Amino acid sequence: EVFLGNGVSELITLSLQALCNPGDEILVPSPDYPLWTASVALAGGTPKHYLCDEATAWQPDLEDLESKITENTRGIVVINPNNPTGAVYSRETLKKIVDIARRHDLIIFADEIYEKITYDDVEMINMATLTGDDVLCLTYSGLSKAYRIAGYRAGWLAITGPLSEAKSYLEGIKLLANMRMCANVPAQHAIQAALGGKQSIEDLVLPQGRLGAQMNLAHEGLNSIDGVSAHRASGALYMFAKLDVDKFNITDDEQFALDLLREQKILVSHGTAFNWSSPDHFRLVTLPSVEVLDESINRLGEFLSGYKQNAPSTCELPTVQEMSPAAG
Ligand SMILES: Cc1ncc(COP(=O)(O)O)c(C=O)c1O
Incomplete structure (x- = not known):
């Protein structure tokens, strides 16, 4: 059961629309790639956020995850490698998530669009290799990241596990896929060429490759700033950096991002945009060249x-006259 879509984005919304009834809950990581939270809500479901813990280099907190399961929970979203944290999940963590899904009869939504973008020889394990025959797993990937042609709008969704028990869900997905007629046809030729061709991403992620070098520089640069700290990303194209909110007196991270943009013409994304509850993080994209990143971080x-x-x-300081009670 493989479905092609106009990017993973379309397949995320389509597969949630086919599933969710009002009241259905989907466990989504915090921080998340916010399309997931938005798509659950758009489909009429309720997103429930589980914590990815900075103290463990952003691995999912499985106790928190399990504590959020109710009789209305239908599935768990796992973004691995992760946007925005850059974490890549260990085999042990993934196996435990599969165990939780098995025990509570939940679907796993595995967003693996960064599956080929990993650094330092870290092991990337595709969720579907662990879910077996009894856990329904929807795996999403596409051309946007590993092949760097996001504008082609080409992604795919592979569904594995107990398909015969998921007949009505599959029918819903097929119905919605047919309603939009088809995925972008010219881009489907690009999928064949991309998957069958030289995997240039493998060179880019090496320490001396362009993406590897940019990630190294971003990691060193951000941690050299007083009041900023960031875990080394093992995958994807981002660093989710922590700000010392007391030092900078930050109560509004969007304001921080706007102030930086206005003053230095540098754009970062504020952490709360990723359904992170405190205003103490921002996301840096590590795609610019080493020269541009170096100057920007300085x-x-x-x-x-x-x-x-x-x-x-x-x-803007008030004058003494304005401050006096007589001035009102
Ligand atoms: C985790 C994640 N999933 C999905 C997408 C969407 O990808 P696509 O271009 O295939 O729609 C992105 C894009 O940034 C992403 O970071």
């Missing part, structure tokens, strides 16, 4: 060296 350091959010600027 300028971020310069910006932060004088940054205090909500500090009244000198020109």
